[in-house]
Amino acid sequence: MTTPSQTVGPFFALPGGIPWPDGPEVVPAGTPGAVLISGTVLDGAGAPVPDAVIETWQASPTGRFAHPDDPRGAVQEGFRGFGRCATDAQGRYWVRTVKPGALPTADGQVEAPHLDVSVLARGLLNRLVTRIYFPDEPAANAADPVLAAIADPAERASLVAVPTQDGLRFDIRLQGEGETTFFEV
Template sequence: MSDKTNETRRNFLRGSVGAAAVVASAPLLAATTPKQTEGPFYPVHEQRDTDADMTRVEGRAGQAIGEVVEVSGRVLDEDGNPVADALVDVWQANAHGRYAHERDRNPAPLDENFQGWAKLITDAEGRYRFRTIRPGAYPVRDDWTRPPHIHFKVARRGYHELTTQMYFAGDPLNDRDLLLQSVSEPGRSMLLVEFTAAPGAEVKQGVFDIVVRRV
């Protein structure tokens, strides 16, 4: 990996939490974020690289295939208070719709430059931030194709653990997805995120606030 690439990566990771404040937070809803299934592809084997930049893998020079996006947000309780030091597990399929998991039988190719899994810790204001690629859709069965989505699992002592999924607003597959459509409004709107490019920004950014329930 070149010195320039290393410096770019270090700069992004150094600002992976604090820079989240640059993106305006989505309006807080009083309800907790709807639960969604963990699915069969939650990472079960530890991997060396689980940092906030999933577009690159430590020790490799290449970048993941696909559209690079940045996701930021806050973990909050029902009263809107920040939840600091929460562990935010993030995992997803690559741009081809394939998980790096032994149970995924999708014949789509793997991407050796895609990290696929990140483990983040929220800061004092409950903020988190990571860089990834827009995941690809993948077939579940003949009449069901899952839309692009990212899995989240949030854990913090004193709060109920929450597993959910974030979806990309405007994707045509959202309206036919059995999991997303199983959530009633307004809960469904809490899972849909708009991605836009701010003036001067390199990539599109989206905000996904997560509301958890105290024990």
């Protein structure tokens, strides 16, 4: 007999969500080149998801990861490339970071600067994975092999942040009309 599946949670609703010492501050305020990326997590009906957790993982501005398995060498001192933010009661999240460098692929292509994103929320048995691309990189985005593999222009567009007065906006729609493009990993 198998054990029936259950939804994740409700621990996302605890104060602070899943603890991470630096939360959404990938870089401190005042860091040269820092950019604020914010958005809202929405369910299939367009309602805010107040108990989601957004995690971002990215390369440094030189295109290196803060990971010992990165074959290109060490990342600059203090850059960890990871952030975590629980959504608030209105489903909003934010992360302060810097634009990552472009990344080489195993077959010699180059990926445009992007953040890898994991979404955890009630009702999800597994995390959802997507990317945030930068709107000021049209040529790099057009040549990016991941974006190029997405045939539908609206699906590609769902991965590019929108400039705002305060930084960039990237809303995450979990399903339905305007759904964010997610990847199988």
